[in-house]
Amino acid sequence: MxxxxxxxxxxxxxxxxxxxxxxxxxxxxxxxxxxxxxxxxxxxxxxxxxxxxxxxxxxxxxxxxxxxxxxxxxxxxxxxxxxxxxxxxxxxxxxxxxxxxxxxxxxxxxxxxxxxxxxxxxxxxxxxxxxxxxxxxxxxxxxxxxxxxxxxxxxxxxxxxxxxxxxxxxxxxxxxxxxxxxxxxxxxxxxxxxxxxxxxxxxxxxxxxxxxxxxxxxxxxxxxxxxxxGSINPVFALQYLLETKAEVLAKEYIASLTLGVGQFCTNPGVFIALKGKPLDRFINTLKVEIQNVAPAHMLHKGIFESFEKNKNTAIAQPNVELIASAHTETEGSYGNASVITTSASNFMNNPVLSEEVFGPFGIVVACETDEELRKIAQQLKGQLTITIAATNEDVRDNSKLINLLKDKCGRLLFNGMPTGVEVVYGMQHGGPFPSTTDSxxxxxxxxxxxxxxRPISFQNWPDEFLPEELKNSNPLQISRMVDGVRNSESLNIQTT
Amino acid sequence: MxxxxxxxxxxxxxxxxxxxxxxxxxxxxxxxxxxxxxxxxxxxxxxxxxxxxxxxxxxxxxxxxxxxxxxxxxxxxxxxxxxxxxxxxxxxxxxxxxxxxxxxxxxxxxxxxxxxxxxxxxxxxxxxxxxxxxxxxxxxxxxxxxxxxxxxxxxxxxxxxxxxxxxxxxxxxxxxxxxxxxxxxxxxxxxxxxxxxxxxxxxxxxxxxxxxxxxxxxxxxxxxxxxxxGSINPVFALQYLLETKAEVLAKEYIASLTLGVGQFCTNPGVFIALKGKPLDRFINTLKVEIQNVAPAHMLHKGIFESFEKNKNTAIAQPNVELIASAHTETEGSYGNASVITTSASNFMNNPVLSEEVFGPFGIVVACETDEELRKIAQQLKGQLTITIAATNEDVRDNSKLINLLKDKCGRLLFNGMPTGVEVVYGMQHGGPFPSTTDSxxxxxxxxxxxxxxRPISFQNWPDEFLPEELKNSNPLQISRMVDGVRNSESLNIQTT
Structure with a gap:
């Protein structure tokens, strides 16, 4: 064809x-x-x-x-x-x-x-x-x-x-x-x-x-x-927020992970938090929420097959546990969502788990200590986005972690989920390698x-031959930096 | 040491x-x-x-x-x-x-x-x-x-x-x-x-x-x-100017070529013009002017040896003629200036002649037709600078040539010589490959x-955690683009 x-x-x-x-x-x-x-x-x-x-x-x-x-x-x-x-x-x-x-x-x-x-x-x-x-x-x-x-x-x-x-x-x-x-x-x-x-x-x-x-x-x-x-767009959930909002966070996370059958460059593939009761509540809600995800076809057969292969490779890694799975549709290119969990040390030592799985697949990484959160941050490759799920108090308590994470992404979110972009000046869709080739x-x-x-500089050119953008009269009335000062004025200069 | x-x-x-x-x-x-x-x-x-x-x-x-x-x-x-x-x-x-x-x-x-x-x-x-x-x-x-x-x-x-x-x-x-x-x-x-x-x-x-x-x-x-x-910084001398100013141009060219013993990235290594009487006058003046250049040591022995080797390689190419040489100092690392001449077709067909010779060495390329000038322009590799020695009339007659040359350099001069830079916003010191790796x-x-x-985008961050540059109060009083409009104001927003 x-x-x-x-x-x-x-x-x-x-x-x-x-x-x-x-x-x-x-x-x-x-x-x-x-x-x-x-x-x-x-x-x-x-x-x-x-x-x-x-x-x-x-x-x-x-x-x-x-x-x-x-x-x-x-x-x-x-x-x-x-x-x-x-x-x-x-x-x-x-x-x-x-x-x-x-x-x-x-x-x-x-x-x-x-x-x-x-x-x-x-x-x-x-x-x-x-x-x-x-x-x-x-x-x-x-x-x-x-x-x-x-x-x-x-x-x-x-x-x-x-x-x-x-x-x-x-x-x-x-x-x-x-x-x-x-x-x-x-x-x-x-x-x-x-x-x-x-x-x-x-x-x-x-x-x-x-x-x-x-x-x-x-x-x-x-x-x-x-x-x-693309990237794995980690979500770092900090303790105060997780304690008070584990269930809400789980709903938001599953919704973002499965949006468009997970086929976004900004899909939140990893969720990182301290282990303990709040994280258990988060996981329990995940198990329920994932059942409500309507099955949907992936973009094409090639993507579906890669998804299945990469998802199953991740699930088959040692020391990971499958914690949540959507209804399994066995016919056609349905992208069935799955979430696994593993320890921070296993996540850091097994590079397979840091590979992007394009589709609705997530990993919950359970850390023993704050130190492990920072170690993951330090080891993280470049990302399009990183999300900090946190209260203001959490941010104050984790300034070192957040400072490290700034070096690893193009867009840093305070709560919310990373899927989707906004077409505005303030958007950055490009992070350190390997998320993009030039951050x-x-x-x-x-x-x-x-x-x-690319810039080109004209030295001593007569006004008539300069591009409109650089002519004395500023016919396009654009903002220009003239002798270091920004203005939109025309220049009062004798034309050569 | x-x-x-x-x-x-x-x-x-x-x-x-x-x-x-x-x-x-x-x-x-x-x-x-x-x-x-x-x-x-x-x-x-x-x-x-x-x-x-x-x-x-x-x-x-x-x-x-x-x-x-x-x-x-x-x-x-x-x-x-x-x-x-x-x-x-x-x-x-x-x-x-x-x-x-x-x-x-x-x-x-x-x-x-x-x-x-x-x-x-x-x-x-x-x-x-x-x-x-x-x-x-x-x-x-x-x-x-x-x-x-x-x-x-x-x-x-x-x-x-x-x-x-x-x-x-x-x-x-x-x-x-x-x-x-x-x-x-x-x-x-x-x-x-x-x-x-x-x-x-x-x-x-x-x-x-x-x-x-x-x-x-x-x-x-x-x-x-x-x-x-670095680059060979060609000078294109157009006909009206050459007719009226061949001698002045020769003096300027030799001065620029030998400034600092030719050890500038912006040294004008090639001079390109139509053959004929004006170019003959230019060459005759070169022969005289080059004798007035005071001999001087090059930066170090390695540079001197490279210069001698590369200069002599160029001089030894077929179909080139040595037209001007400075007094020869035989002891020490003196960089003795030389200029050769060749035809446009020989210049275009022999890549050795387009290599930078770091030091006071120039090539005068004599073109048969305007078409040959444009062919050289088309074939030219990326340059830090290109100089057009021209009258306004010349520019009007050669718009196609000049349009082509814009694609080949970072700085385009109208008369003058390229050696040296000015540390201002309007300067561009970076041209298409191979003059630099990123134009x-x-x-x-x-x-x-x-x-x-590199840019980093903060999504929904509380004001207190934003860098000074992005805080509502604009404490650094810098110019910012707010909702697409540039201003230096503080934002009247309720702090989260």
Whole structure:
């Protein structure tokens, strides 16, 4: 069913992207924002055809897909707003001064060049063909070549058609957006190895992301890769809170663990607390609550099979106990939730238990002492999120633990559960390795644009040849840093 | 003479850095700025001992070293000012709203962790032990482990003592700064392979920088490396300007090519123009001007020997002609300037001619057509700088060429010569590979701090536990983006 793109076709699309980049890098931030808003309009205008295709390809419920569609259009709009406000332009102007040797220096951010985006399977809209990576790359001024996720080809094609139609409607070069299909690993590798590709964005598994990262770094000209590779998103439940809210916490935990059949990068795969009566109450409630989880299909057969395999591997480890299991549906790709428990020392000594199991599977780690909580924190690999379930008193008593945990994640929650993200400036979706390949960037929120820009400095250029963003008259009326002071003013300078 | 640091000593210093990071990441931007200004004071207070040591170790003239010392102190001050203004804090606050799922999200930048800095030989102050990399890492909140450059050990020790004394005077943990000495390649490799090191900064040769980059990416947890590896900084001289100013341009070019015995990353190694009478006049002036260059010693014997070898290799290539040579000093490490010429097609077909020759050596490339100028532009590798020697008329006639060149550099000059940098926001010292390993960052100017920060987002944290930068009252009075709008106000919110 899925056509394998030929290398000739890929080469041709990359050549078109190279040509389109010459066009795109000379568009203003307002022109790109207008384009992005038009894409948002078109996504919103899509009807049942999109939802029906996505539902049949991913098994995700229509309500969830309806919400994700709105979020996806919203991403294009919010990134467009940030782009047109010049936030990622970061214009800096240092005027000529008698004591300066170099004269007039003006810097702003331009697109880095053609970007390859790998669609994810678990968010067929928001992290796929017309998702946040595509929106942020185009916002940055970079042509995008999508490697469509083979698990939802029809959905991907509908979204690709929307972007292609918008490119056509704007009269822009067709190379601004390309849609590459295929199932083979080689297609992705070929794309990334092409010398004209300048950056890569990926959301998916560790193995997939790390393979792309390695290929990109082995090129003759290495390029940046932002790979979001998931994590186990630990929840540290501290004692005062656990004592008073063990049952509530158990309900919240099971709801988060099984949301969307556990198919979130931010799924809370590990729950860590001191052993004792409160934790026993938490576990007892888990056992009951897990029975109320409605069975649901996973995204596709491959994910279901991996889930079953990884879950059963974890359950089969020595010194773990299966404490809660959902009703078992034996036919079809149902992701049946399970929770196991183990000791802190077993958790720390058996690396299998720190591997992400993509799906509704959790581990409750029972610690003997506060010291063991801190040891786990110290040993923890990088995470997208860490949650502290705590009272204010708990935070005061555990400052060392919390200080350690800050080094291990991109988003630190005070209570609540980590599943889901919010598309705002304050969101960070990117943590220390191995949760992502570069913790200095985010793939959610307008700041995602930053991944695909680089600064260029113009020294002593005549005003007429400067980009709009740096001209004396500040025609785009953006906020700029002029001689170290931020303002949105035009410069009263005699034009050279 | 130079002590080889033992692995035990390195391990101990890294452990101290890890501990110091826990302290440093909880300092405020004002506390770090105060520290940085104190280092600047101490550098300025250093007397003849520093200049004498550096002069004897590098052969650089005292006047140059005096200027570099002032610049180095100035870097600490200007980065401190930017840090305390909260520019790299990038505080973003998204308040809780009824339509938001995640509640209150507040993001700011923290230090990435312990950073290893490799000192450069050609700027013993500004790009070495107490140079811009160290200042920007500490400004970001990261402890620094310096691998001292073995070519100026005494200079490095004096600068290290200044920073160590300031750490002591502030009562800060000693692990904030470490000074590792040694000549072996293994010491650098060992440092970068250590799992607790979180980032690397380097200024030097392509081979050195690329080796560090590869080691860092092969770690179990890869880390970012910012390596500035130099470039050939082409000058494109366009026709109208060349016709009217061939002689002036030749004088400027020789002065820039031989400044500091050509030992600048921004040395203009290639001069590209259309062949014809104006270029002949340029070459004739070169031949005369080069005779006026006073002979001077290179930084050290290793650099001199490399220069001689690489220069002679280039001169020995087929179809090149030696057009200008300085007086030959045969004794000592004198860097005698030479310029060769060749055709565009020979330049493009012989990769040896695109290699950086570190020292006063230039190539004049004579093009047959405008098309050849563009072909060279297209084929050019990434550069720190590209210079367009042009009139406004030339720029209008060559828009395609100039558009192409924008993709190939970090700093684009309109006339003037590229040697030297200015420590301001508008400076970009970082270009596409292979000039640096990540064109998205700069190693000169306050923006250099960005290399060593990463964002962390706090979700629904009580105000009392938030860092000062994100508290409702905005005690540091920094500019923050609140619900997408930039302001420096305090938030009128009931404290949880």
């Amino acid at each position: 899925i056509e394998e793109a030929s290398t000739q076709n890929i080469d041709r699309r990359i050549q078109l992207a190279v040509e389109a980049f010459q066009f795109l890098k000379n568009t203003t931030i307002n022109e790109r924002a207008e384009f992005m808003n038009a894409v948002a309009d078109q996504i919103e205008a899509l009807g049942d055809e999109l939802l029906t295709a996505a539902h049949s390809e991913t098994s995700l419920p229509l309500a969830r897909l309806t919400g994700e569609k709105a979020r996806t259009a919203g991403q294009w709009r919010s990134y467009a707003k940030a782009v047109s406000a010049g936030i990622y332009t970061e214009a800096r102007i240092d005027l000529s001064q008698p004591e300066k040797q170099k004269g007039d220096l003006r810097k702003y951010n331009v697109g880095i060049g053609p970007v390859v985006v790998f669609g994810a399977s678990n968010f067929p809209f928001a992290f796929s063909t017309a998702g946040g990576d595509t929106a942020s790359a185009i916002g940055a001024g970079c042509p995008v070549i999508i490697k469509a996720h083979p698990a939802h080809p029809q959905t991907s094609q509908i979204m690709a058609d929307v972007i292609t139609a918008t490119v056509k409607a704007f009269g822009w070069p067709e190379g601004i957006f390309s849609h590459i299909t295929g199932k083979s690993y080689e297609i992705g590798a070929y794309l990334i190895q092409h010398p004209d590709i300048q950056a890569v964005a990926f959301t998916g598994s560790f193995n997939g992301g790390k393979a792309l990262f390695d290929i990109a770094n082995r090129r003759d000209n290495p390029i940046p890769v932002f790979a979001e590779m 200095r960037f985010t793939s959610v929120g307008p700041d995602a644009v930053k991944r695909f820009v | 130079i002590e080889e640091a033992s692995t035990q000593n390195i391990d101990r210093r890294i452990q101290l850095a890890v501990e110091a990071f826990q302290f440093l990441k909880n300092t405020t931007i004002n506390e770090r700025a105060e520290f940085m200004n104190a280092v600047a004071d101490q550098i300025e207070a250093l007397g003849d001992e520093l200049l004498t040591a550096a002069h004897s170790e590098t052969s650089l003239p005292l006047a140059r070293l005096t200027g570099e010392k002032a610049r180095t102190a100035g870097q600490w001050r200007s980065y401190a000012k930017a840090v305390s203004a909260g520019i790299y804090t990038e505080a973003r606050i998204d308040l809780s709203q009824p339509e938001k799922q995640k509640g209150d999200l507040r993001k700011y930048n923290v230090g990435i962790g312990p950073v290893v800095v490799f000192g450069a030989s050609n700027f013993p102050f500004a790009f070495s032990t107490a140079g811009g990399d160290t200042a920007s890492a500490i400004g970001a909140g990261c402890p620094v482990i310096i691998k001292a450059h073995p070519a100026h050990p005494q200079t490095s020790q004096i600068m290290a003592d200044v920073i160590t004394a300031t750490v002591k005077a502030f009562g800060w943990p000693e692990g904030i700064f470490s000074h590792i000495t040694g000549k072996s390649y293994e010491i650098g490799a060992y440092l970068i392979q250590h799992p607790d090191i979180q980032a690397v900064a380097f200024t030097g040769s392509f081979n050195g920088g690329k080796a560090l980059f590869d080691i860092a990416n092969r770690r179990d947890n890869p880390i970012p490396v910012f390596a500035e590896m 998205r960052f700069t190693s000169v100017g306050p923006d250099a701090v960005k290399r060593f920060v």
